[in-house]
Amino acid sequence: MDFYDQIEIEDMVFDQDLQVYTYPCPCGDKFQITLMDLLDGSDVAVCPSCSLMIQVIYEIEDLKQMSSEVEDVSIIVAA
Numbered sequence: 001m002d003f004y005d006q007i008e009i010e011d012m013v014f015d016q017d018l019q020v021y022t023y024p025c026p027c028g029d030k031f032q033i034t035l036m037d038l039l040d041g042s043d044v045a046v047c048p049s050c051s052l053m054i055q056v057i058y059e060i061e062d063l064k065q066m067s068s069e070v071e072d073v074s075i076i077v078a079a
Contacts (some may be wrong), residue, residue: 001044001053007031009038009058010043021045025052038063 004026012021014035021038022045024029029049033042033056043056 003044003055004052006057007045009056009062012056023054025040025050025077027052035063 006021010020012023014021021033021037025031025047027047027050028034029047031045031047031052031054033045038056038058039060041060043058045054045056047053
């Protein structure tokens with residue numbers, strides 16, 4: 001697979017409501033990958049407006065920690 005770039009997950013923005021990581025694309029849109037996709041082992045974020053893709057560099061253990069924190073917040077908000 002041919003990637004535009006490799007990006008550390010720490011450099012991406014996480015939208016807690018949508019559960020999506022984003023990163024600016026040169027076309028003006030944003031690369032996107034969901035937390036669930038990352039937890040499932042995917043590391044490819046795509047731009048919905050062009051054909052570019054980036055490889056997301058991350059540790060699965062860090063995401064599992066974040067996922068459990070997000071679930072805890074969701075439970076508190078729903079209560």
